[in-house]
Amino acid sequence: MPLTRDEAIARADLIDVESMRVELDLTTDSATFESLTEIVFHASSATPTFVDLKAVDVHEVELDDEVLDPALAADGRLPITPREGRNTLVVRATMPFSNDGQGLHRSVDPADQAEYVYGHLFLDAAPKVFACFDQPDLKAPYDVSVRVPEEWVVTGNGDPVHEGDGQWRLATTKPLSTYFVTVCAGPYVSRTDAWTGPEGQRVPLVIHGRASLEAELDAQAPQMFEITRQCMSYFHELFGIDYPFGEYHQVFVPEFNAGAMENPGCVTFRDQYLFRGAISRASLLSRSNTIAHEMAHMWFGDLVTPVWWDDLWLNESFAEYMAHRALVDATEFTEAWVDFGIARKPWGYAAERSPSTHPVAGAPAPDGDTALQNFDGISYAKGASALRQLIAWMGDEAFVAGVRDHLTRHSYGNATLADFLGSMAAASGRDVDAWAAAWLETAGLDRLSVELTTTDDAEGMPVVETATLVREQPQGVEGEAPNRPHALTVTGWTDGDRAWSVDVEVEGDRTELPELVGRPVPRLVVPNAADTTWATAVLDEDSLRTLPTQLPQVTDPGTRAMLWAAVVDAVAEARMDPRQQVALFAEAFPVETDASILTLSSMYTLRTIGRMVPVTDRRSREAAVEQAARARLDSAEEGSSTAWLAARTIAQVAIEAEAIRPWARGAELPAGLEEDDDFRWLAVRRLAELGALDGELELMAEHDGSLSGRLAALQARAAQPDTESKDWAWGELAGRESGRSNYERNSLAQGFWASGGAELLAPYVERYLQEIPALSGVLGEDALARVAQLAFPLQVPTAATAEAVDAVLAGDTVSPAVRRSMVDQRSVLGEILRSQQVYGA
Incomplete structure (x- = not known):
């Protein structure tokens, strides 16, 4: 219990x-x-x-x-x-x-049959x-x-x-909480380095990986050591406290549920971060961010730990914020906040749209299971955004002083949110409790939009007559709006030129912008253009209509990232035709230069096609994405990160099997991807989705016997659109006696729903509702939550599916982890149904 x-x-x-x-x-x-x-x-x-x-x-x-x-x-x-x-x-x-990533997990590497254990x-x-x-x-x-x-x-x-x-x-x-203890054991290979501080402090650094990944470890360890040293220097100076836990080990372990875990002195990472094949800059940034995030925890979370799980969000919000700050200030990844805007914030915005949304802080956590359900994009992305707003409000110098006081006062002990806010108040002299009540203790998103009225100037050119920043607040628990202050920027763009930009401090529902009176009327008006606050940016109708031509010309990558997040919100809320998102991608992707935006805009658009675009239009929209990706591949420098991202998009969306069959067979591969097995697996899976496999799955499985290869093979086999494949895959995915690990079940779920029409997939709605909850006890709650999310029948978006899910949720037959996943995915299903109603099924 x-x-x-x-x-x-x-x-x-x-x-x-x-x-x-x-x-x-x-x-x-x-x-x-x-x-x-x-x-x-x-x-x-x-x-x-x-x-x-x-x-x-x-x-x-x-x-x-x-x-x-x-x-x-x-x-x-x-x-x-x-x-x-x-x-x-x-x-x-x-x-x-265990084989579900919780407790002491044991895994056998299929590449060499070596056994690995991690806690x-x-x-x-x-x-x-x-x-x-x-x-x-x-x-x-x-x-x-x-x-x-x-x-x-x-x-x-x-x-x-x-x-x-x-x-x-x-x-x-040093004194540790029980949940931080770990042991990692197996025939790991290791590489060593050291960090030396300004006063002669020395911390040995060690990175470990599976023996079958030794070549990848050798090639990538120098970059990881560099990021580790840079972040340790940065945090040492910023916090004014020496790293407190002896040697610093980073262990890349198999079948890990999360991205990483901040065990003091021994951080564990999912070993997909030891990248196989070609490594894009977006991938390097993501791994570097995780390294920085877990190191920030050594001070905030490990040195000082929450008293109870209801304050766990503060650990993650702080580390999320500090990781991006450290990358920008101390490493080559100065674009990290752009990545935050397009990779992390949409995750949190989606959590806010769900019925399971909750305040950043103060969400009830009567037990550990309940606390685990609130460990989501709100805890990470919204919390980090709130900290950015706190700093804008109180000043960075006071914030850093408050952090130092908090860490020093509670070293090797535990603290609460009230303790943290007390240190912030003492450092700033401001009413931090009132700020926290508005930002941390209420759920939901403010909506920000810009109202313009226009007139003609003396030369007959349209200019702004009045400009107002409008804030629409969510209602609080008892019907009172939270009245969150915002510090943000409003910018106008026309054909790649910044027409004007104004910094705004919002404290009411309507904020006049007199600085814009008489200024030119731009083609694109962007609230929160610098992406500094946490809110839904609602674009006016003219801006939405001109996005496909205007967004690609915006020169500020942070604004482009923020606009993509606004598009994801608009499609989810049925304010934008999902086919318009595809049209935007078709114009923007061929000229995009930021690695994170290339990666995430492709992922979001493929997801929209698979979920939101009417079934009868999907092939034509996939063709548009493929054409845009081929244009980017043709214009990119051969063998560049951009070229790899474009080729990976093509491999996932190609309409004609023969266009990618050579890639699946290891022939005619783009420059730099010749040894990239994961790229070949993308092509194999796409052939499986098209029902066009001709021996490629068996050929690739024989070629790549690694753990990643085994998972990719399961996913591809499950992706075949025929009755026999689906029946086999579901039995392996949902069977209590199948013996499949959490990773294997996740791969099967991802492949299962990737293909097949309603007639083939509809019977599995009821099977999902009966068989996935029954895995409770076979898998730990953390692992089961992910399986329940990935296996949810979003690909049968009908009223009957919604009603069946609602009937189960109305009872008490599912565990808290499964319930939370079902509630969240039921919310996404509702978004799909609303989009179908407005724009066609």
Whole structure:
């Protein structure tokens, strides 16, 4: 059962953990491992409580000198009654390896059959590895030792030492929350470097990857070390506190659920970040951003940790903001805020449109499962945007002073939002609580638009007569609007020339812009042009109509990114015909230069075609995208990042199978993609979607036996538009006994819905509603949420589908993770149905 906040408060009042000693033996078998835990803790009274423990079998429990019955452990809890004062609890148990990315995950690399293990204990998986008081405010230092096969390497939160015969010991850590503890073990290959600070501080840096990815690690480690050193220097200077956790290890692990996890001293990353084949600048920026994000957590999140999960957003918002700031200020990726605008903000805007939207802060989190459901684009992108607005409002110098005070005051401990705001108020002398109430404690998006009236000047040219920035606010929980202030820029563009630009501070629903009176009437009027605030930018009808010709001529990439985000919103809200988005792409993509905009505008447009464009028009719109991508490929420098992005778009959308069949077979590949197996897999999957495979799947599967190749093969096989393929794929995806990992099920889900008409796919609506929720217990909630999202039947967008989903959501038969995914995807289904109603089905 999940730990409730009330239980956590009571246990924190009772218990203070002095130390944790954990011994793990990973050599017993492939399904389980042995775990011994010694917890030294102090109790304020002899009051019954419990230890969290999710074991396969509990062998011994001893509290001080008393032997307890192991059978007392049930439902993930071991009841104990400590004596007042100092206690020692020893638990020996057999624990389960997982294959869903939670707990101690075990994976076999199909490239060489090597086994890899890593610990991912967020949010409540620590009891699957060792006995503990599993809540973030009961921190303790850890002593961890691990026995592994002789050829394996071990690392974790403490500096690793190999003692011989497969026995490894990790140095005693600083106080850590349970969810930050990790152990990574296997025949990893490693590369080393070091960071040296301005006062002679030295931090060893180590990067690890699977043995089958050694060539990729060798080629890419120098760039990653450079970003790591640059960010460490930046954060060291900005925060005024030395990096606090010994060596700094970064481990690229297989089948990881998230992008990365900020385990102190031992960050784990999904190993897709060790890129195969050609690497675009957008990919490098994305990985560099993740490196910076996890490093920012070393101070904000790890050094100072939330008391409870309701403040987890602050960790992520802060790291999200700091990562982009560090890239812009300290690395070559000065365009990072452009990437934020087109990659991150639309994710958060989509979460705000969903019925599951919630405030950035203060969302109820009565237990861990509930908190996990609010861990989304609002926590990351909206929170980071709110921090940008806070800085604009209070000044950067005061913000940095407040951050330093917060980190210093609560080092190695826990803190709340109130603590953070207290430091901000002390540093700035402003009413930060009022700002927080408006920005952090209410859900929903403000809508910003510009109203112009026009007249003719003395020469008969149209000029602005009046200009007003209009703010439409969402209603608060009790019907009161949050009254969020905004600092933003309004800009007018005509044929690539900036007609005018004005900075605006918005504190009311209508803000007059007298500076624009008498100025030329532009073809394109852009609210929030610098993309500094969090709001839906509502373009006027004339601006929407002229976007296909005007957006490609806008010279500011930040404004172009913001306009693409506005287009995604407009299509989702049925304010823009989805075919108009395709028309915009057809004009903009051939001349776009920013790598992030190229990547994301392609992804969003392909998604719109697959979801929103009427079925009868899809082939013609795919043809328009293919033509635009070929134009960009022809104009790009051969072998450039831009050329690769264009070719990848073609491989995903080609209308004629013969146009990409040579690529799938490894022939006639664009320059720089000759060794790019992932590119070839794109072509194979497209052939599968077209029902045009002719041995390419088998050929490619034999050529690429890697973990990525195996997943791509599953996706391509599931993408074939025939009854036999769909029936097989669904059985593997949704079967409780299929044994498929979380990654395999995700790949199957992505392929399954990529092809097939309504007649073929309609029967799987009911199967989704019955069989995916039944995977609860087979997969952890974090992994199951992703499966439930990807497997949702958006490709059967009918009223009957909506009604069937609503009927399930009206009951109480699904777990919180599945419910949240279904609610969010039901919202997207509603957007599709509204677009169909307005623009045609």
